Amino acid sequence: MLVYRPIRQRTQRLLLSFLLIAAWETGSSQVHYSLPEEAKHGTFVGRIAQDLGLELAELVPRLFRVASKGRGDLLEVNLQNGILFVNSRIDREELCGRSAECSIHLEVIVDRPLQVFHVEVEVKDINDNPPVFSVSEQKLSIYESRPLDTRFPLEGASDADIGENAMLTYRLSPNDFFTLDIINKKDKGKFPVLVLRKLLDREENPQLQLLLTATDGGKPELTGFVTLLILVLDANDNAPLFDRSVYEVKMYENSANQTLVIWLNASDVDEGINKEIIYSFSSLVPPSTRRKFLMNESTGEIRVNDAIDFEDSNTYEIHVEVTDKGNPPMVGHCTVLVEILDENDNSPEVVVTSLALPVREDAQVGTVIALISVSDRDSGANGQVTCSLTPHVPFKLVSTFKNYYSLVLDSALDRESLENYEVVVTARDAGSPSLSATASVSVEVADVNDNAPAFAQPEYTVLVKENNPPGCHIFTVSARDADAQENALVSYSLVERRVGERALSSYVSVHAESGKVYALQPLDHEELELLQFQVSARDAGVPPLGSNVTLQVFVLDENDNAPALLPPGSGGGAGALSQLVARSVGAGHVVAKVRAVDADSGYNAWLSYELQPAAGGARSPFRVGLYTGEISTTRALDEADAPRQRLLVLVKDHGEPALTATATVLLSLEDSGQAPKASSRASTGAAGAEAALVDVNVYLIIAICAVSSLLVLTLLLYTALRCSAPPSEGACGPGKPTLVCSSAVGSWSYSQQRRQRVCSGEGPPKADLMAFSPSLTPCPLPDVEVEEQSAGGSHLSKDGNYSIHPEHIQ
Numbered sequence: 001m002l003v004y005r006p007i008r009q010r011t012q013r014l015l016l017s018f019l020l021i022a023a024w025e026t027g028s029s030q031v032h033y034s035l036p037e038e039a040k041h042g043t044f045v046g047r048i049a050q051d052l053g054l055e056l057a058e059l060v061p062r063l064f065r066v067a068s069k070g071r072g073d074l075l076e077v078n079l080q081n082g083i084l085f086v087n088s089r090i091d092r093e094e095l096c097g098r099s100a101e102c103s104i105h106l107e108v109i110v111d112r113p114l115q116v117f118h119v120e121v122e123v124k125d126i127n128d129n130p131p132v133f134s135v136s137e138q139k140l141s142i143y144e145s146r147p148l149d150t151r152f153p154l155e156g157a158s159d160a161d162i163g164e165n166a167m168l169t170y171r172l173s174p175n176d177f178f179t180l181d182i183i184n185k186k187d188k189g190k191f192p193v194l195v196l197r198k199l200l201d202r203e204e205n206p207q208l209q210l211l212l213t214a215t216d217g218g219k220p221e222l223t224g225f226v227t228l229l230i231l232v233l234d235a236n237d238n239a240p241l242f243d244r245s246v247y248e249v250k251m252y253e254n255s256a257n258q259t260l261v262i263w264l265n266a267s268d269v270d271e272g273i274n275k276e277i278i279y280s281f282s283s284l285v286p287p288s289t290r291r292k293f294l295m296n297e298s299t300g301e302i303r304v305n306d307a308i309d310f311e312d313s314n315t316y317e318i319h320v321e322v323t324d325k326g327n328p329p330m331v332g333h334c335t336v337l338v339e340i341l342d343e344n345d346n347s348p349e350v351v352v353t354s355l356a357l358p359v360r361e362d363a364q365v366g367t368v369i370a371l372i373s374v375s376d377r378d379s380g381a382n383g384q385v386t387c388s389l390t391p392h393v394p395f396k397l398v399s400t401f402k403n404y405y406s407l408v409l410d411s412a413l414d415r416e417s418l419e420n421y422e423v424v425v426t427a428r429d430a431g432s433p434s435l436s437a438t439a440s441v442s443v444e445v446a447d448v449n450d451n452a453p454a455f456a457q458p459e460y461t462v463l464v465k466e467n468n469p470p471g472c473h474i475f476t477v478s479a480r481d482a483d484a485q486e487n488a489l490v491s492y493s494l495v496e497r498r499v500g501e502r503a504l505s506s507y508v509s510v511h512a513e514s515g516k517v518y519a520l521q522p523l524d525h526e527e528l529e530l531l532q533f534q535v536s537a538r539d540a541g542v543p544p545l546g547s548n549v550t551l552q553v554f555v556l557d558e559n560d561n562a563p564a565l566l567p568p569g570s571g572g573g574a575g576a577l578s579q580l581v582a583r584s585v586g587a588g589h590v591v592a593k594v595r596a597v598d599a600d601s602g603y604n605a606w607l608s609y610e611l612q613p614a615a616g617g618a619r620s621p622f623r624v625g626l627y628t629g630e631i632s633t634t635r636a637l638d639e640a641d642a643p644r645q646r647l648l649v650l651v652k653d654h655g656e657p658a659l660t661a662t663a664t665v666l667l668s669l670e671d672s673g674q675a676p677k678a679s680s681r682a683s684t685g686a687a688g689a690e691a692a693l694v695d696v697n698v699y700l701i702i703a704i705c706a707v708s709s710l711l712v713l714t715l716l717l718y719t720a721l722r723c724s725a726p727p728s729e730g731a732c733g734p735g736k737p738t739l740v741c742s743s744a745v746g747s748w749s750y751s752q753q754r755r756q757r758v759c760s761g762e763g764p765p766k767a768d769l770m771a772f773s774p775s776l777t778p779c780p781l782p783d784v785e786v787e788e789q790s791a792g793g794s795h796l797s798k799d800g801n802y803s804i805h806p807e808h809i810q
């Protein structure tokens, strides 16, 4: 065999070599060798001398030499054995680059004769170059948002070898995300392409490290590696998140402005701007809630921004959104449930809803007067209200239903004692501190005609001077009615009765409204001393109530009757009193008596007698007893006295002015000692039986004395009982309508007992009654025993009231 055949030579190459050799052997003289690159020094290439037909011995003499263009030292010939061997390392890639054919052309020259042989040494490729990537690490930035099947072309590897040895296959380290696709480009080989098979997630795998292996087709195969560093770029694929979807917060109402409600913290796993978040209220949040709370967009703090009132709303549902700044932005949601806790910030309210006012004073106990409802906007204990009432009112609260009360009458009412109640209803809640409210109900008590008109006294005594003008006002009755309006509208009327032959109404009348009592005609003391009647007062209520008052009208005497001389005999007739007087009677002998009466009473009927001085101025031996009317001698009669004496006796009452009558007494003096027979003739002609007559004046004085002491006593009693009573009124009298007065000479008065006795009869004896007007100046009564200013006298004070002086009472 001429051809050196390396041990591991492919059969194809072998065939080719044979073909070449055969061609050279037959067609040309060219010798062709084949040599794998990278053969070791000394590697046998071929027996060149022999193949060129040269003898080994002639090699040296013929100066056998090999010349190669520039590459002479790669191969060398052993001149001893004519073998071409590898002198230094032959790198095909260095020699020929990537050209498919690579051979070393040798010129073998021998001299003598000079011959040139051409030898081709083909350098065969061996797989001595691994695939090589340009960088050891290839960085790829891929958005996590890239869709599946996105292709990312990669830089392929290169292999300096040729042919099979440069036939690269690629392999990717196992991973979930990418597969490898190979693109065959014409003439340019294969290129690997990454194909996204699973979506990337930066948040899960921010970067991937893959190994791309390129393997050539040599035997043994060689591989090259590149690290693929895949940086997953962030896409805004994550919404900001809250750690809970619902937050529950409790806070008290009335929290201060800017109080922190909750601090929300959302997070976004994205990066950069995709991570920047803004908090806001959702559009679902109603404006009312928006007003109450303020969201800090950047921090997520929700703070109070307005008054929070439990009574407005006790929960708030705040939907919060958090948005990142990515494009497109993503939104996260949560809900904040704010529960507002109650504080006792509302006072109870009291509403008086219905009133049955005014309340009749005769309303039954238990009558509902008003309905009261209380309320408190707070809740729980803060809204629990208890009601109370002002103490000491005749009402009570009855709870009808929760928070509803009735104000009912608890005890009887009396408008006359209190006609208006200010009832204060106090409502107090159970909060701490508790709040309260009050409502005032003014309960007016309506009048019911339950009070009859009342006179201050059951009886009034009225003094009226006789001979009053007709129609004069003698008294005013007045009854008070404690009721109101028409129930207190009093009208007066006379309680009719008969007075003697006549009706009471012919004497007096009462004005219905004013209560003024008028005397309709002049009264005559001598005819009627006491007029007793009743005045009735009635109110205008329905039914009306009434009461009576008794009026005792005393007709006061005036001196309207002159003294009347009584005739000496019962036969009557006017004329002088004639009397025989014995001359022998001594001094002081009563010779005659003038009798007179006066129809008036009291002072007006109290007669005194005076002797008119004789016409001749002669000194008369007679005198008249001042009050007795007895004519007596002043001295013993003597002859000088005229046998016929004519005495004029002036009879005078004590009225003001005094009325007089003159009695003429004729005395005939007789010398005989016989007892005188009196015969007299009244000059005025008064009638009356002398036998029946008593000396009126004497009785009168006795009566005055007896009565006055009794009256003083009764007067004391009377004034003590009545001292506070209003004075009665009498318009017709010249002075105050005084019942009782005292004078310098004694007390002259009516007494209660006295009057009753007097009033029972129509015609009382004149001597029983003495009355006078206080303006009357009484005459001194020296002969009459009268107690001077008896102890405990009553005095009339200037305003007409009675007063009792304590020092007199003791």
Ligand SMILES: *[C@@H]1O[C@H](CO)[C@@H](O)[C@H](O)[C@H]1NC(C)=O
Residues within 6 Å of the ligand: 262, 263, 264, 265
């Ligand atoms: C949010 O973060 C702040 C500050 O770290 C913290 O005070 C607050 O309680 C957090 N909010 C929530 C709802 O966890």
Ligand SMILES: *[C@@H]1O[C@H](CO)[C@@H](O)[C@H](O)[C@H]1NC(C)=O
Residues within 6 Å of the ligand: 295, 296, 297, 298, 299
């Ligand atoms: C939000 O809070 C920050 C930090 O506390 C503050 O500087 C900023 O003024 C607040 N923004 C608003 C609108 O209150």
Ligand SMILES: *[C@@H]1O[C@H](CO)[C@@H](O)[C@H](O)[C@H]1NC(C)=O
Residues within 6 Å of the ligand: 257, 258, 304, 305, 306, 307
């Ligand atoms: C609460 O404070 C904010 C900001 O200081 C202000 O705008 C708002 O009017 C206040 N609200 C009340 C009820 O005072």
Ligand SMILES: *[C@@H]1O[C@H](CO)[C@@H](O)[C@H](O)[C@H]1NC(C)=O
Residues within 6 Å of the ligand: 495, 534, 536, 546, 547, 548
């Ligand atoms: C008043 O007097 C009249 C007549 O006497 C009598 O009918 C009437 O009942 C009396 N009224 C009263 C309240 O006493």
